[in-house]
Amino acid sequence: MSHSNYNQAMLALGQAPSVIRETFExxxxxxxxxxxxxxxDFSLGNPxxxxxxxxxxxICRLVEETDPIQLHGYTSAIGAEPVRAAxxxxxxxxxxxxxxxxxLYMTCGAAASLTITLHAILCxxxxxxxxxxxxxxxRVFVEATGAQFTVIDADTESxxxxxxxxxxxxxxxxKAVMINTPNNPTGVVYTEENLQKLCEILRxxxxxxxxPIYLIxxxxxxxLVYDAATVVPYLTKLYxxxxxxxxxxxxxxxxxxRIGYIVVSPQMTDNRLLYAAICGAGRALGFVCAxxxxxxxxxxxxxxxxxxxxxxxxxxLLYNALTEYGYRCIYxxxxxxxxVEALEQDANAFCxxxxxxxxxxxxxxxxxCKGFVRISYCVTTEMIERSLPAFQKLAEAYRKx
Amino acid sequence: MSHSNYNQAMLALGQAPSVIRETFExxxxxxxxxxxxxxxDFSLGNPxxxxxxxxxxxICRLVEETDPIQLHGYTSAIGAEPVRAAxxxxxxxxxxxxxxxxxLYMTCGAAASLTITLHAILCxxxxxxxxxxxxxxxRVFVEATGAQFTVIDADTESxxxxxxxxxxxxxxxxKAVMINTPNNPTGVVYTEENLQKLCEILRxxxxxxxxPIYLIxxxxxxxLVYDAATVVPYLTKLYxxxxxxxxxxxxxxxxxxRIGYIVVSPQMTDNRLLYAAICGAGRALGFVCAxxxxxxxxxxxxxxxxxxxxxxxxxxLLYNALTEYGYRCIYxxxxxxxxVEALEQDANAFCxxxxxxxxxxxxxxxxxCKGFVRISYCVTTEMIERSLPAFQKLAEAYRKx
Numbered sequence: 001m002s003h004s005n006y007n008q009a010m011l012a013l014g015q016a017p018s019v020i021r022e023t024f025e026x027x028x029x030x031x032x033x034x035x036x037x038x039x040x041d042f043s044l045g046n047p048x049x050x051x052x053x054x055x056x057x058x059i060c061r062l063v064e065e066t067d068p069i070q071l072h073g074y075t076s077a078i079g080a081e082p083v084r085a086a087x088x089x090x091x092x093x094x095x096x097x098x099x100x101x102x103x104l105y106m107t108c109g110a111a112a113s114l115t116i117t118l119h120a121i122l123c124x125x126x127x128x129x130x131x132x133x134x135x136x137x138x139r140v141f142v143e144a145t146g147a148q149f150t151v152i153d154a155d156t157e158s159x160x161x162x163x164x165x166x167x168x169x170x171x172x173x174x175k176a177v178m179i180n181t182p183n184n185p186t187g188v189v190y191t192e193e194n195l196q197k198l199c200e201i202l203r204x205x206x207x208x209x210x211x212p213i214y215l216i217x218x219x220x221x222x223x224l225v226y227d228a229a230t231v232v233p234y235l236t237k238l239y240x241x242x243x244x245x246x247x248x249x250x251x252x253x254x255x256x257x258r259i260g261y262i263v264v265s266p267q268m269t270d271n272r273l274l275y276a277a278i279c280g281a282g283r284a285l286g287f288v289c290a291x292x293x294x295x296x297x298x299x300x301x302x303x304x305x306x307x308x309x310x311x312x313x314x315x316x317l318l319y320n321a322l323t324e325y326g327y328r329c330i331y332x333x334x335x336x337x338x339x340v341e342a343l344e345q346d347a348n349a350f351c352x353x354x355x356x357x358x359x360x361x362x363x364x365x366x367x368x369c370k371g372f373v374r375i376s377y378c379v380t381t382e383m384i385e386r387s388l389p390a391f392q393k394l395a396e397a398y399r400k401x
Numbered sequence: 402m403s404h405s406n407y408n409q410a411m412l413a414l415g416q417a418p419s420v421i422r423e424t425f426e427x428x429x430x431x432x433x434x435x436x437x438x439x440x441x442d443f444s445l446g447n448p449x450x451x452x453x454x455x456x457x458x459x460i461c462r463l464v465e466e467t468d469p470i471q472l473h474g475y476t477s478a479i480g481a482e483p484v485r486a487a488x489x490x491x492x493x494x495x496x497x498x499x500x501x502x503x504x505l506y507m508t509c510g511a512a513a514s515l516t517i518t519l520h521a522i523l524c525x526x527x528x529x530x531x532x533x534x535x536x537x538x539x540r541v542f543v544e545a546t547g548a549q550f551t552v553i554d555a556d557t558e559s560x561x562x563x564x565x566x567x568x569x570x571x572x573x574x575x576k577a578v579m580i581n582t583p584n585n586p587t588g589v590v591y592t593e594e595n596l597q598k599l600c601e602i603l604r605x606x607x608x609x610x611x612x613p614i615y616l617i618x619x620x621x622x623x624x625l626v627y628d629a630a631t632v633v634p635y636l637t638k639l640y641x642x643x644x645x646x647x648x649x650x651x652x653x654x655x656x657x658x659r660i661g662y663i664v665v666s667p668q669m670t671d672n673r674l675l676y677a678a679i680c681g682a683g684r685a686l687g688f689v690c691a692x693x694x695x696x697x698x699x700x701x702x703x704x705x706x707x708x709x710x711x712x713x714x715x716x717x718l719l720y721n722a723l724t725e726y727g728y729r730c731i732y733x734x735x736x737x738x739x740x741v742e743a744l745e746q747d748a749n750a751f752c753x754x755x756x757x758x759x760x761x762x763x764x765x766x767x768x769x770c771k772g773f774v775r776i777s778y779c780v781t782t783e784m785i786e787r788s789l790p791a792f793q794k795l796a797e798a799y800r801k802x
Contacts, residue, residue: 256693
């Protein structure tokens, strides 16, 4: 006999307060009181640059020129073969990855890529490790499989991976490690050297424990890097036991259309079995297939991105100004987040104080790291410009106190 | 320490043979050998009628006239408020249901509606019951929650619900019952009288065991009924503890676009808690939000359906002809399936024999009921006409033997 009329864990998740959502809603109330233009909302990670016209045109052209039964029909669960082949070819051209269509599985976006991959490999009793600070839904996704979610404390100087702590934490129950580079919430890009070291550790520990430890690379921000010198290595090339989870949400500014994919490394031990487990997990979770029309849309716009130069301009403006005002900012090579040390120990208290200046920031606690705030600069450049005096006054207020 | 490099249950699901897929692939091979026009493939449940022009026009208009950041942006996890309000109003108009926007949760289609609802209520140790014959993924979806899946044997005369057996099966561990009317694979619509009796049993047993037994109504075929007299009651009106799982895949011929919703009955005990559990389950499974643009598209085409008269024409043609040839056909009031008794005990053997006449049918075994075949009549009327001599010869072959 069951103990409850519903699944208590799901209820708890559904009722969990979200500081990001609460901040966003506060911003909406405040905008009604004092006008939208006087509220500086840096809370949400939504793309602020429109999808390219080419993407919009592709949608209309597909609707006008394709048999509607085919355009709106199911694809196979793994995605349309020509779409997977085209994406594989594009990745091979850009990264020399040696992928084929059968290494790709189309998904309903980044979250689906992650939940499907995690369900394919994790069982209760297993452990999945990640590095702080991290996207808070990682915990939700891992714990939904029944596995244990373990966090490696942040290196609050560099915000690179704390590899010594990682190596010490891995045990026989460690089945996977999830990484996110360029990183949400810091904007840091893990260096190739550090990624090589991570893979070395994984190879050594996999051999020691006699089973592969999988690397799950969450890469929605892959294309969002702002300096020519910044390299984001393709991880299947560094480590055979790699799943790459991708989404077009950020690169093409299509978050609402739910389209992405999983790459199962062709070098992976038991590649075909793991791919089949991905198929099984997608089926069990109820995904059926990735949105068919959007599969066609992304396949016809490979290599294209939204105008990412706006994010670079925003980054430079905000980083330079805040550094000048005396804030300690982590230099973001990618994504659209600036991670800034709070001016008092308690980041929540700091964010409350920032609201006195109509600045809406997200405290770092929910990302698994205390004492910082996340500033999402996927906003208009003009709003950033108008917000700068407020950041300056906030810093001054702390200097006076 | 884990016993496997992957989740064995997911691997098994990913590797499971599917008789429908196998039949479809056989059809493709056969089409290459003898020409597509000579193969009569009745295996797939894909809409064969195009989505209305109005839907196509809405997509283009939205792309041309909406701010792309908004059109392709995230909605809240539960779906855009105006979309939910519009759907609630449409349902209230059609069925006098008294729903509000806050009773609806937008999803990525029927499968997502089901997995989210099941995860919201079921825990390991619970039981979910369904009536044979049933859509085979029900077992996958229920077992993914850790709950037990229990099947009530078919009433092979009427293919209505076997309520006596159902009443005898319910126990303290029964948390939910799933029904599907109009039904896949039979096309039968459960009578209002039988649905009233089902709800009576649920009320009595809920009282007896001291907890609600939920009714999960899987309704992708709601609008696919062909006789003016056929009534498909709205189940929240018959029973308070009801979830309605809907998808636009069949009614608007948009299966690839993955758009649907869950209705949580406003009369449900703990309605707000159950709604929160739905939110938690959607989050844990990785759905984020239903496709944003498609939310707008369906909200702007409420009350519209694809041209369903083609399915009625197909039904009449096939039912009348096969009955005339001596087949025992279950009269389908809805959906686009005809359920026909096999001409020998083993439906698999019968389907193999049918292939000698290039007829591709699906044996009923995977639907939890032996001795029948499913004929999907979501095909061209012209293919049905050309296939009739083959059905006639198949019947004659059995009469001779």
